[in-house]
């Protein structure tokens with residue numbers, strides 16, 4: 001028999017005060033999105049396996065937790081990302097809504113496997129998507145929105161790492177010589193920053209991409225040496241320049257692909273000082289309408305679990321104990337002043353866990 005209270009690997013309960021902090025952080029950030037015109041959508045936890053992710057061009061299907069629906073006999077899956085679901089809404093039920101369409105969402109997602117560093121399988125994803133545009137101005141606006149939301153949540157010292165997910169494939173397709181390396185080999189060597197093997201394959205034309213990782217301005221200068229697709233460098237430079245007023249450290253790693261399965265010319269990761277994991281990720285991508293028409297989009301998702309773990313989102317409210325028989329109106333008055341009231345329900349009830357006790361018409365602090 002399973003020990004009582006045991007949960008499957010990678011799943012957990014959130015207890016007080018973390019569960020409340022998670023809700024508070026979600027509400028704080030969703031309010032920022034709403035204030036910038038992003039309207040909330042709430043897709044279901046489970047969908048047809050076939051439909052999850054299929055609206056995003058080039059999405060490799062993430063590993064999904066699947067099961068057969070005993071009612072319809074169809075294969076259903078638990079979502080591992082809400083962006084694809086928002087995309088589905090945008091190109092079906094909201095296909096006629098004016099563009100750019102601003103949407104937001106918050107909810108749990110589940111991945112089949114945690115990693116060694118981050119074993120959790122369920123996480124809370126909060127995000128905003130802009131559908132109909134993926135210009136540098138759109139990127140600037142969405143990055144600024146992510147930053148505003150994270151600052152409102154109290155995340156210290158943000159930094160942004162930009163990446164160009166399709167760059168290597170684009171350079172390869174444009175004929176930049178890769179010697180004996182095919183595209184997957186090239187990408188693997190660049191993932192490993194393996195300059196020696198690049199040279200051994202006769203693909204040294206790609207070497208500047210390795211050296212170009214680092215602070216964004218210097219990285220852009222190095223990228224100028226490469227025959228990038230027309231306008232690409234200008235677009236990235238425009239995003240970098242537009243981020244300068246945010247006063248945030250911006251780095252660029254042009255070959256980083258990890259976690260950017262469907263993003264196109266631009267991807268980004270967000271970090272906070274002292275927080276162990278990436279706290280957000282986003283970029284440009286292409287949605288496919290049911291008739292196959294592509295539509296540009298750009299957005300981001302924030303992963304707030306590490307913010308909760310870092311203690312953000314907790315509010316200290318005084319908690320006052322009301323002895324048995326305290327008139328209802330007095331409790332109401334205390335709550336109106338911002339107190340949490342804990343009413344005794346028995347003679348033996350004690351003010352345990354309270355910061356105050358209500359006596360003689362006053363809330364007296366407990367030592």
Ligand SMILES: N[C@@H](Cc1c[nH]c[nH+]1)C(=O)O
Nearest residue numbers: 083281282283299300301
């Ligand atoms: N949903 C993506 C990030 C993203 C949102 N919009 C575009 N990209 C992720 O969690 O990896």
